[in-house]
Amino acid sequence: MLFQPINKNYHDYRIERDKDLCINCKVCIRQCAYEAHFWDEARQKVRHDNTKCVGCHRCEALCPTGALCIRLNESEFRPNACWRPIFMKNIYKQADTGGVLLAGMGSPVDIPVYWDNLLLDASQVTNPSIDPLREPMELKTFLGSKPDRVEFAAPAKGKKGKPKLTTKLAPQIELNYPIMFSAMSFGSINFNLHVAMARAATELGICYNTGEGGLHKSLYKYGKNTIVQVASGRFGVHAEYLNAGAGIEIKIGQGAKPGIGGHLPGEKINEKVSETRMIPVGSDAISPAPHHDIYSIEDLHQLIFALKEASRYRVPVSVKIAAVHNVAAIASGIVRAGADIVAIDGMRGGTGAAPAMIRDNVGIPIELAIAAVDQRLRDEGIRNRASIIAAGGTRCSADVVKAIALGADACYIGTAALLAVGCTLCGKCYTGKCPWGIATNDSKLSKRQNPDIAARKMANLIRAWGHEIEEMLGGMGLNSIESLRGNRDKLRAVGLSSTEMDILGVKHAGR
């Protein structure tokens, strides 16, 4: 192409414009954040530049005549099982830029999704199934440390009354559904979506997580449904913040980028983000890879208790880690360090920006991690001391049910929540130009998310999943999510090796 690098024509998408339908109304021009559509003054019509298309489908969604269709570019290199086009294109890119390949959203690579190899049970003849529309069905979930045993005091002799609980219970987070909105910081996604998550969580009686970017003052009123996060950058962390939520989470790692920190570019730091993160406008927000005060389980213990002191032991403290090879042993250490909740983020978890090599090659799938952690904590007799949250790659209510059957107490959903408000997984979050108004703080783009609409959609999604979870539980003859927790007998595997089934703790279908 004229005046362009020679590999410019190896672009990923093609914009197809139906000439009979296109009326040159320019809606596509106004919607494209990457300027792929433009007005051709000489030809007096709307045209497009395929090389600029990122495949977000915003124009296609808003085109009033349905004239647009975004397709993969069919241009094909000579087939090569080893040198697949993605590797070739990456090399061309890096040869041009000399830079690290950045990526957004969860990893698209073809690593086994074990949810697809696990099947649920249902009642037939020998035990009755339950109809959730006619009979009570309990999805209520409590997150936090549970006592080793409970003790009661009987009423004094000769007096009437109920027995009283004498065991002191640890603080709990009460959820109406075993699902929460996962940590997506204010900065990585914009204020409108934080408002939407806060409102949806409040309406549903669940929690959302602030992520590491602090909590804007105007959202403190949703505190009962907020988990405040403390990450290595300590952005926006102060005493009031720690006491603003229903729980505190220490973020050690993220499934999409285990072992590395974060970098929110200065362009995304506007007035509101700056005020919330307590950093200057336009300065890069860099989260170090490690917490510089945590180099051991003992150090983590200190931070957990520092946060418990700061919040006067009113709220549970969670520790979030990425699912890595020794996740079970690490989780055991975390529980012994005093965490009330362990959140585990699998390698398919989302991100606003991560080096592609890290995202696609580091970590382990969440299914194996949850099963390994649950088993380890049970074997060590400390499973009751912490709740487990599964995060990263939960795509539907059946995934939630399977995660809980594998031993999780609840699931964090991030990508699914963003999909609910329009995300199409184009994976260009790191450019800060999200055409759907999600991963951007550009004032023109971010207003594409109206919190009234976004909150309704997020709440609808969780309610829909709630109904489906009730149906699945009822079908298995269970009337409470508690009865499913760690109940791996309700799962069977198809097409897995004996090692995989051993780790997951499930039998093969037919057994």
Added chain:
Amino acid sequence: MKRVYPDKEYCIGCHLCELACITVHSKSQDLIIAYTQERLEDGLKACKRFQEKGPTCVALSCRHCDDPACVAACISGALQKDPETGATTYDIEKCVGCWSCLMACPYGAIQRHPTLNKIVKCDLCRDREGGPACVAACPNMALKFEER
């Protein structure tokens, strides 16, 4: 009365409201014909006007004021206040094209017809079931049709 209220916080400047407006006010009731033919040949024009400055944009149309300056200024009686609905109505037959209303309207909500000696003004999609088309077409709920 129910009016169309624009919300500049969430107006994304897509102009879909304008397209909806010309479609329902067209003879063909077909967006493609309305936009590519009737707009150019008959001077079909949206009753909405877009204001855009920096990141802020907003779609303005007749506010159907309680005490409309345009009605007071109208020399032919084409603009009237409907005592029942409260809407400011326009009778194209009576209009003489003097533009007094254009000058009187403090909101710039009345526009000249591109080809005729007439005006273009919002009629709240009187005959349309489901209320104003622009409100129904807005993808971001930045236009609301409600009592305030």
